[in-house]
Amino acid sequence: MKNEMPRLQYPVNGLEPIISAETIEYHYGKHLQTYVTNLANLVKGTKYEQCDVEEIVATAPDGGIYNNAGQVLNHTLYFTQFAVAGQCRLPEGRLAELIDRDFGSLDELKRQMEDAAIGLFGSGWAWLSLTPDGKLQITREGNAGNPLRSGARPLLCIDVWEHAYYIDYRNRRADHVKALWQIVDWQAVADRL
Ligand code: MN
Numbered sequence: 001m002k003n004e005m006p007r008l009q010y011p012v013n014g015l016e017p018i019i020s021a022e023t024i025e026y027h028y029g030k031h032l033q034t035y036v037t038n039l040a041n042l043v044k045g046t047k048y049e050q051c052d053v054e055e056i057v058a059t060a061p062d063g064g065i066y067n068n069a070g071q072v073l074n075h076t077l078y079f080t081q082f083a084v085a086g087q088c089r090l091p092e093g094r095l096a097e098l099i100d101r102d103f104g105s106l107d108e109l110k111r112q113m114e115d116a117a118i119g120l121f122g123s124g125w126a127w128l129s130l131t132p133d134g135k136l137q138i139t140r141e142g143n144a145g146n147p148l149r150s151g152a153r154p155l156l157c158i159d160v161w162e163h164a165y166y167i168d169y170r171n172r173r174a175d176h177v178k179a180l181w182q183i184v185d186w187q188a189v190a191d192r193l
Pocket of ligand 1: 031075159163164
């Protein structure tokens, strides 16, 4: 992945009422744009200048370059995993098999991921990822954390920084998290396997 803004596969108001156009305008248009700009400035003249974003997240020491690369990667995965409600595709094939094997059902996966997101103290992310030995796992990462940092393949994420939900849900993080399932496009998740 290059350090650049991902193209949205939906109109800016396409995720309403789950995520408003105003939230997309700020979260995508301002927060993510700032991470992309900051990362571009920070890597200039360093050994990370030619690296892709995943490589920086996996290898950079804690600090500004790692934090901004993490947020570019996290938000790119976040904004490209959604589709217009009613047009989202369910898990199929290998992804559906892994979900059944490792969680028993899609509902149980959702429940565990909601718990991870709602229970995270402060800013961060809940993740579904694939471990190096091929098992699905749910983890909770503070700040710019991404499971790639510990060798797992990131598949699906929930952003619980307040900027992700405060315009639309104010302090009701749980309501936001539970509503997100209506716009998760599981085929986009499967494509990351
Ligand atoms: Mn965010």
